Amino acid sequence: MTNPTYSTDGSTNRDWLDGLLEADGADARSSYVADGGFTARVMQALPVRLTLPAWRTPAVAALWIMALAGISFALPGAVLDIAREMYRLLGAHPVSLSGMVGALLAAGALTWSAAAYALRTSE
Amino acid sequence: MASSEVPDAQLIARALVGDDRHAFAELVRRHQSTVRACLRKLTAGNHALADDLSQETFVLAWRNLKSFRQEARFSTWLYRIATNCWLADARKRKEELLGDRDDQVADDDGNAVESGQVHGDHARGATLKIDLERAMAVLTEGERAAIVQCYHNDLTHEEAAYVLDCPVGTVKTHVLRGKQKLKLALAAWAPDGAK
Numbered sequence: 025m026t027n028p029t030y031s032t033d034g035s036t037n038r039d040w041l042d043g044l045l046e047a048d049g050a051d052a053r054s055s056y057v058a059d060g061g062f063t064a065r066v067m068q069a070l071p072v073r074l075t076l077p078a079w080r081t082p083a084v085a086a087l088w089i090m091a092l093a094g095i096s097f098a099l100p101g102a103v104l105d106i107a108r109e110m111y112r113l114l115g116a117h118p119v120s121l122s123g124m125v126g127a128l129l130a131a132g133a134l135t136w137s138a139a140a141y142a143l144r145t146s147e
Numbered sequence: 148m149a150s151s152e153v154p155d156a157q158l159i160a161r162a163l164v165g166d167d168r169h170a171f172a173e174l175v176r177r178h179q180s181t182v183r184a185c186l187r188k189l190t191a192g193n194h195a196l197a198d199d200l201s202q203e204t205f206v207l208a209w210r211n212l213k214s215f216r217q218e219a220r221f222s223t224w225l226y227r228i229a230t231n232c233w234l235a236d237a238r239k240r241k242e243e244l245l246g247d248r249d250d251q252v253a254d255d256d257g258n259a260v261e262s263g264q265v266h267g268d269h270a271r272g273a274t275l276k277i278d279l280e281r282a283m284a285v286l287t288e289g290e291r292a293a294i295v296q297c298y299h300n301d302l303t304h305e306e307a308a309y310v311l312d313c314p315v316g317t318v319k320t321h322v323l324r325g326k327q328k329l330k331l332a333l334a335a336w337a338p339d340g341a342k
Contacts, residue, residue, distance in 0.1 A: 040338050041326055045298040048279060052188065052299055057180040062198065066175050066205045067168060077166070 152177075155221040163212055171212075175205050178222055181300070182229050188295045189233045191284040200236060204229040219309055226300060227310045230292050237288050275336055282332035290325030293318050 096103040153173070161170035182204055186197035207228050208215075215224050283291055289311070296307035297318070304322075308315045330337070 049299040057183045063175045070209050
């Protein structure tokens with residue numbers, strides 16, 4: 025037993041109750057509680073964890089890239105028009121770097137919050 | 148733990164990174180006995196309640212495995228969750244039977260003297276066990292938890308403080324006060340010189 029009993033003055037002393045509690049503890053530790061299906065019950069009760077698999081992020085990014093590449097291949101004129109209009113818009117109303125970063129962060133936060141909410145409610 | 152066994156840390160990593168339920172099942176199998184025994188002690192021998200709380204403990208461990216920072220042994224972390232589950236349950240029930248148990252312990256003290264004198268060593272040991280269990284029931288939640296962690300689970304005061312989420316000094320105080328109450332409740336079992 026590693027726990028000496030401390031008296032109020034800080035000194036250590038041991039008495040009959042220490043011996044009794046230690047013996048009871050040692051006895052309990054030496055006796056094994058049989059599983060009896062306990063582990064199986066716990067495993068059945070485990071919820072599905074919210075964590076995403078490691079491959080999900082690169083897979084989603086690859087899908088987005090493939091989708092954008094497909095659109096630009098199928099509708100090259102439309103993609104060029106959109107890019108040209110975007111360039112003109114940005115040229116007419118110059119946006120600061122901090123403003124762009126702020127907008128990107130806000131969009132990212134909104135996207136991830138929506139994704140987390142959707143995952144949570146679908147569980 | 149046998150040397151051929153996969154270490155807890157490795158099983159935890161597998162359960163975390165690969166969402167490996169088999170690894171977690173092995174952890175449950177490995178620690179169920181100590182967690183259930185600890186909760187049986189905390190619930191003063193109520194096996195059904197202890198098993199319910201043990202199941203809750205492992206489910207919470209699974210949910211919060213990410214927050215286990217390895218600053219303590221896995222078993223100590225499980226004791227912490229188990230103690231919190233028991234405390235939450237005990238507070239919910241408000242220890243409605245406490246008054247009855249007080250009377251019971253008082254009655255049993257009388258019986259213990261008698262049985263201790265009449266029966267042999269084996270019966271005497273069994274009776275003492277029952278008396279100790281009942282005497283534990285009269286302690287406050289903090290006192291009982293501190294005594295169980297320090298004596299039953301053989302934790303150091305520092306480890307018990309981690310489990311109970313309180314300062315080491317508080318653990319020592321709980322142990323001292325708990326022991327004083329136990330001495331009163333188990334006075335009949337004290338050796339002649341200590342009475």
